[in-house]
Amino acid sequence: MQGKWIKMKKLVQAVTAAAIYCVSPFAVASFDDMSCRWDSGCALGGSPYLDPDNDTRANLLMLLAEQRGFPIALPALPQEVSRSRSYAFGVFKGSQQPVADDQSAQTPALTPSEIALNAMAAKVGIAPSVLSEVSVENEGRWVSNNKDSLGQFFSALLADQQLDQPDRDLLALRRVAIYRGEQDTDRFLPLMQHFVAGSHAAAFRDYLSNAERFYQGKFPEAEAGFLDLKESDQPWVAETATYMLFRVALNQATEHAVDEYGMFEIDKVNKQAAELALQRAEGYLTAHPGGAYVDSVRGLYRRVYWYLADWQNLAQLYESQLASAKNIDSLSALIDENDQILLSRLIPYKSAEQPFTSVADTPLQTFTQTMKWLRKYSIENKDSPKVTAEVLQSYKPMFEKANMLPVWQYMHNAWLFYQQKDYPAVLATIKPADQLAANDIVAFSQQVMYGNALSILNKLPEAEAHWRHLLTLKLSPYQQQYLQLMLATNLVQNNNAAAIFAPESPINNLRYRALVLKTLANKALLQQQAASAPTDEEKTIALHTLLIRDLMAGDYQGYLEDKLLKKPIRSTLDPEAFGDVDLATFDWNGSDTEQGYFCAPLEQTAAVLAKNKTDAHALNCLGEFFRTTALAQINTEPELEGNEALEVLARLAMAQHNEQGRLAYYQWVIADPKAEPEDKTYALYRAVMCFSPSGYNGCDRQEIPKEMRQRWFNQLKKNYKGNQWEKRLKYYW
Numbered sequence: 001m002q003g004k005w006i007k008m009k010k011l012v013q014a015v016t017a018a019a020i021y022c023v024s025p026f027a028v029a030s031f032d033d034m035s036c037r038w039d040s041g042c043a044l045g046g047s048p049y050l051d052p053d054n055d056t057r058a059n060l061l062m063l064l065a066e067q068r069g070f071p072i073a074l075p076a077l078p079q080e081v082s083r084s085r086s087y088a089f090g091v092f093k094g095s096q097q098p099v100a101d102d103q104s105a106q107t108p109a110l111t112p113s114e115i116a117l118n119a120m121a122a123k124v125g126i127a128p129s130v131l132s133e134v135s136v137e138n139e140g141r142w143v144s145n146n147k148d149s150l151g152q153f154f155s156a157l158l159a160d161q162q163l164d165q166p167d168r169d170l171l172a173l174r175r176v177a178i179y180r181g182e183q184d185t186d187r188f189l190p191l192m193q194h195f196v197a198g199s200h201a202a203a204f205r206d207y208l209s210n211a212e213r214f215y216q217g218k219f220p221e222a223e224a225g226f227l228d229l230k231e232s233d234q235p236w237v238a239e240t241a242t243y244m245l246f247r248v249a250l251n252q253a254t255e256h257a258v259d260e261y262g263m264f265e266i267d268k269v270n271k272q273a274a275e276l277a278l279q280r281a282e283g284y285l286t287a288h289p290g291g292a293y294v295d296s297v298r299g300l301y302r303r304v305y306w307y308l309a310d311w312q313n314l315a316q317l318y319e320s321q322l323a324s325a326k327n328i329d330s331l332s333a334l335i336d337e338n339d340q341i342l343l344s345r346l347i348p349y350k351s352a353e354q355p356f357t358s359v360a361d362t363p364l365q366t367f368t369q370t371m372k373w374l375r376k377y378s379i380e381n382k383d384s385p386k387v388t389a390e391v392l393q394s395y396k397p398m399f400e401k402a403n404m405l406p407v408w409q410y411m412h413n414a415w416l417f418y419q420q421k422d423y424p425a426v427l428a429t430i431k432p433a434d435q436l437a438a439n440d441i442v443a444f445s446q447q448v449m450y451g452n453a454l455s456i457l458n459k460l461p462e463a464e465a466h467w468r469h470l471l472t473l474k475l476s477p478y479q480q481q482y483l484q485l486m487l488a489t490n491l492v493q494n495n496n497a498a499a500i501f502a503p504e505s506p507i508n509n510l511r512y513r514a515l516v517l518k519t520l521a522n523k524a525l526l527q528q529q530a531a532s533a534p535t536d537e538e539k540t541i542a543l544h545t546l547l548i549r550d551l552m553a554g555d556y557q558g559y560l561e562d563k564l565l566k567k568p569i570r571s572t573l574d575p576e577a578f579g580d581v582d583l584a585t586f587d588w589n590g591s592d593t594e595q596g597y598f599c600a601p602l603e604q605t606a607a608v609l610a611k612n613k614t615d616a617h618a619l620n621c622l623g624e625f626f627r628t629t630a631l632a633q634i635n636t637e638p639e640l641e642g643n644e645a646l647e648v649l650a651r652l653a654m655a656q657h658n659e660q661g662r663l664a665y666y667q668w669v670i671a672d673p674k675a676e677p678e679d680k681t682y683a684l685y686r687a688v689m690c691f692s693p694s695g696y697n698g699c700d701r702q703e704i705p706k707e708m709r710q711r712w713f714n715q716l717k718k719n720y721k722g723n724q725w726e727k728r729l730k731y732y733w
Helices: 002-020 055-070 102-105 110-123 127-133 140-144 146-161 164-177 185-190 200-215 218-228 235-253 271-287 294-307 309-323 328-343 364-371 374-380 389-401 406-419 425-430 441-456 458-471 476-492 495-501 509-521 525-534 536-552 558-564 575-581 583-587 602-609 616-631 642-656 664-669 675-690 707-719 723-730
Strands: none
Touching: 055 309, 055 328, 055 364, 055 441, 110 127, 110 146, 127 164, 140 200, 140 235, 146 164, 146 235, 164 185, 164 200, 164 294, 164 364, 185 200, 200 218, 200 235, 235 271, 271 294, 294 309, 294 328, 309 328, 309 364, 328 364, 364 374, 364 389, 364 406, 374 406, 389 406, 406 425, 406 441, 425 441, 425 602, 441 458, 441 476, 458 476, 476 495, 476 509, 476 642, 495 509, 495 525, 509 525, 509 536, 509 642, 525 536, 525 558, 536 558, 536 575, 536 616, 558 583, 558 602, 602 616, 616 664, 616 675, 664 675, 675 707, 675 723, 707 723
């Protein structure tokens, strides 16, 4: 007995470590979710602390948003978390937008910029409907052909006092035609022949001609035209032409950088054109330090450095722009771009190019990448960059300079924990917190690491006290829910799952409580919660689980007694949210059995089996209940995914459950010499059909050789020729 306990104790410790590293005992790799485009419908899952196995974007956003005081878009917490299992951890891109009702969705309000654009359009003879009738979805070089640039052009026309109103209207009309993507905009040129050479009207006309050449990909012609216009005495045209020369070089750099499928290939970039784009960007910023396109040029600097594979300058530019983002939307968009282009960029197989680790003055990205290299997969992969004590010490001055020493200290502790596995050192370094600020992600992450170190060292009582203390602090609801998960896991590890359901328990999240009830609770605990849980939702989950367990374990008298616990449950639960625990399933009346085989209702069937567990007909009918209701096992789908160590323990418990499936009932009937032919033939038929059509057992976990299935088939065909089930069974699988 002692040996069994030691073995189980080691298993729990192994499971704890595996779960903390965000891997199961059956998997070792962890990668960023590159399939997630991180739009409003896609959250990056993970832990709500700075965890190496979080997506790099999630870690960087949590760290930066806290520093800047930006609200992070998180999954909505159910109004009553004790009555819902829909809560999950994750981070959305940008700010959370309220869901519009049908009326507002049909008639969206105009934005201030659209109102201003319509007002300017009216002053140059353009009806607002002309602008709203077109849905512009421009990409590539057409990306600037939008309402913003249209508004800039209108504004420049209206501000120029040298233009006559007819000329102003004509220029505006041609610009709108370009915006709408019309093909015959040259029809306006004969109407503009009277523009005097060197006049502002001629400058605007020539600007439009060269802008259109640019959009058409005629870069040499556009470049020549913009070079002339750069010297124009019309200020807006001169500045915009200077900016467009930069855009021309930028587009020439990638003109042929695509493969046969139209996919971008950075190694095909025209480096000479990219260098020219860099020179022209610097030239624009020098000539127009407060110009209209300064933000655009600075933003496109990132693209130039990318094209030049100048990772050092690119990383430093990202660092400064990440630290100065104006809001959560621009910050998360920049983080997403940074991740795709630099931090998680794809490097060709066997390439000598190295992934980004760190460069000077980039503590944010250095931290993010270092955490990634502390993942289990990265540590074990010989080709991944390695984090050493010397490397970490070399980073420390950079973090001190940026006033981010606590971030460096957390990164160092993470190295001790995940790579060195020096858990005593972690406990010695981190001090348990008496108080925590709700917006201090670094301090919160330190406390999570401290609790995990206690768990791995099997100091479960100390870990329990740590999680309970943290739950008394004024933290965010998001952090509170995570700490509930940590405490629930600890109690299960310490064989004290019942404490999760104690009246004074701080764990009220139904997702965690339901997972424990379905997989780890014993019969007494299920009966307790079915009778006295705080909500009808939890009572229903407990009772549904209890009744299935009774039937699968062959405790038919227990089933009849436990079913009486349904009477106090008065709420009708949402079938979409709680269809997996529908208690009405147990009111099965036997009417949907295979035609030709009669079964009494489930309650009568259970009553027969309570008196005689080997009653052949009742066993077959119990099998029919499980077959027709698809209750082959307890359904944990609504609770699984995202529960870390608790989920690992739950899956292990499910794998160890020994409940009988319905094939066992058929086998008992087949082996019973007293079974009536009606029941034995049906059992033979159903036993073979368990393997239809795939050849895999769809009735329980048994592995039955094909020879046995053939034997059942032959027994039915030989001994019961002419029987209705013999006639129906055509094959064995």
